[in-house]
Amino acid sequence: MLDKAVTLLETFRPDGGTYRLTELAERTGLTKTTVFRIAADLVRLGLLERTGDTYRLGGKLFELGSLVPRRQDLREAALPFLQDLFEATRETVHLGVREGHEVVYVERIHGHDVLPLPSRIGGRLPLTCTGVGKALLAFSGAELAEEVLAQPLPSLTPYSITDPARLRTAIEQAQVSGLAYEEQEAALGVSCIAAPVFDGAVAVAALSVAVPRARYRPAQLAPAVRTAALGLSRVLRSGG
Amino acid sequence: MLDKAVTLLETFRPDGGTYRLTELAERTGLTKTTVFRIAADLVRLGLLERTGDTYRLGGKLFELGSLVPRRQDLREAALPFLQDLFEATRETVHLGVREGHEVVYVERIHGHDVLPLPSRIGGRLPLTCTGVGKALLAFSGAELAEEVLAQPLPSLTPYSITDPARLRTAIEQAQVSGLAYEEQEAALGVSCIAAPVFDGAVAVAALSVAVPRARYRPAQLAPAVRTAALGLSRVLRSGG
DNA sequence: AAGTTTGTTCCGTGACACGGAACAGCTCGG
DNA sequence: CCGAGCTGTTCCGTGTCACGGAACAAACTT
Incomplete structure (x- = not known):
């Protein structure tokens, strides 16, 4: 669970990329269902942001990283x-x-x-x-x-x-x-x-x-x- | 699980503070056992660092936040x-x-x-x-x-x-x-x-x-x- | 209109997160 | 010297919730 969430966050490596659900599933090797569920959790927690159907890293991650x-x-x-x-x-x-x-x-x-x-x-x-x-x-x-x-x-x-x-x-x-x-x-x-x-x-x-x-x-x-x-x-x- | 992990990370709010296990358990309201387990996972993932018995935010968090x-x-x-x-x-x-x-x-x-x-x-x-x-x-x-x-x-x-x-x-x-x-x-x-x-x-x-x-x-x-x-x-x- | 995407929901199974209890190592203070 | 109070750690039975396959609806392309 935690591992998968971090894996998900780490796939955002490249510069300022925004990914869609299936794209994330492919890159992480996780099931589409799993990505959907975990991404929703991460959005709720502020670690991920979602506009339309694209995800990007969220502001809370910036705040945590600055600490x-x-x-x-x-x-x-x-x-x-x-x-x-x-x-x-x-x-x-x-x-x-x-x-x-x-x-x-x-x-x-x-x-x-x-x-x-x-x-x-x-x-x-x-x-x-x-x-x-x-x-x-x-x-x-x-x-x-x-x-x-x-x-x-x-x-x-x-x-x-x-x-x-x-x-x-x-x-x-x-x-x-x-x-x-x-x-x-x-x-x-x-x-x-x-x-x-x-x-x-x-x-x-x-x-x-x-x-x-x-x-x-x-x-x-x-x-x-x-x-x-x-x-x-x-x-x-x-x-x- | 994810919620608890983020709660854990967010208790590090204050300036550069390092906390011990029981201190984290008190501040988060989580069981000492749970904090122990999740903190170990977070350390393994690089989001937390541990020296001796004190935890502090890890370098990977900085890298993620910068993205x-x-x-x-x-x-x-x-x-x-x-x-x-x-x-x-x-x-x-x-x-x-x-x-x-x-x-x-x-x-x-x-x-x-x-x-x-x-x-x-x-x-x-x-x-x-x-x-x-x-x-x-x-x-x-x-x-x-x-x-x-x-x-x-x-x-x-x-x-x-x-x-x-x-x-x-x-x-x-x-x-x-x-x-x-x-x-x-x-x-x-x-x-x-x-x-x-x-x-x-x-x-x-x-x-x-x-x-x-x-x-x-x-x-x-x-x-x-x-x-x-x-x-x-x-x-x-x-x-x- | 059929086909292929997409994101989303449902659900049964099983793994694993959970926390109380017990343990081990330590520092106190009597 | 030794027990009382801490600490971090391990064990384990219970129950939950994460899991992913399958089915779905909507938006595309053909």
Whole structure:
């Protein structure tokens, strides 16, 4: 029952999709009757909304999700530094945490020009294809890095690193410099520079700035990213 | 079953609270056994996390909540304008939508100085005590305003408007000027100025800037708030 | 008008959610 | 030292309610 309800909610993965009853039944593998009954319950509870014959995720889910303490506290602490970084660079700024072998984006702010990035708040991407992911990977212990390197490396673009040896040197470079670089590995035409955020000795998050390749000036971005990450790390250490 | 699970999740309302098993049983009114079983299921599904004997909301809830299309689309469209407004004023900026007789905050950005406000992303506050709420109330149809005015007006501070007649004139002023004002009605020492955001003819959201009373200069804030709201309205009308 | 969708209702069966009771591990205080 | 009061956890018999196949009505396409 609970499992089926969550399965149902999780089929809404893609961006802003709205589904019909039979479509949900197919995707979830549940009986049409079961989907009908559970969806009705979920609508009654506010987790799902229904207009006509199409379902979409409901407002209560947003409210509940906003209460998740780990995410919310981090976001609250990070926001001023993300603002600083955005103002200094005027480019798209990310904040992400690690979850397994993926990065979950907690915040993303940008101006009027929106880059065609695969990153979304609450979305997951492979650690190995993103700046934030690489920064996290470089400072989350050797055993995690080995785990990731042992598996086939996913790719989002033709530029995504799929060679473990190349990724290993990239990680080592990040560990030395305290900065992770990414060039068109997550989205074509977009490069990225990221830095880890520490709460004590372990990296709890990473932030990055993503820039259209034409405007990519690492020497100017690096100090800003590093400054923001260090500032946030300091606040986290003192605050909690 | 589903009802009980949602009840369980909803008891986490307060700020970042973590609860223990018996505490959850008391607050929900459910049996300790039932809470134990359902909580275990929720942990297994990632909606709840457990460390030691304390439960807190889980990361999957954050991910699901981030997918809610209504909220996410609005936030994405609004963010650039909120950034503009923040840069112009350097004060705390809000974006909220109406849900029943309450405002739900969709976004809130601020710099390093954090005001002691009751507003939280995903949080609900009475329409009548907040700038965003008043702006929504003024442009959501007369019948809604009458409904709200007919009920006893809640208050967050001693300055919150509890006299229906006073609220009525405030709403009328907002309808004329296109701006809603609020002075210490949501939090002591903080004033606020808000403007509605239209998608066509109906107000779908409102944005506001909250300022410490000492720095409150309405004449300077008003144009910035109005500009941001109009810009966002224009994008919404053309985009969807 | 026949056929194929859709969403919805009905209903008999059986699994499983339920909660009281009993258990185990802990921290008190006498 | 030991019992009283907590905690989280397990067990189990009862009864319910979730389940899905089948039948339905409505809106399409053909």
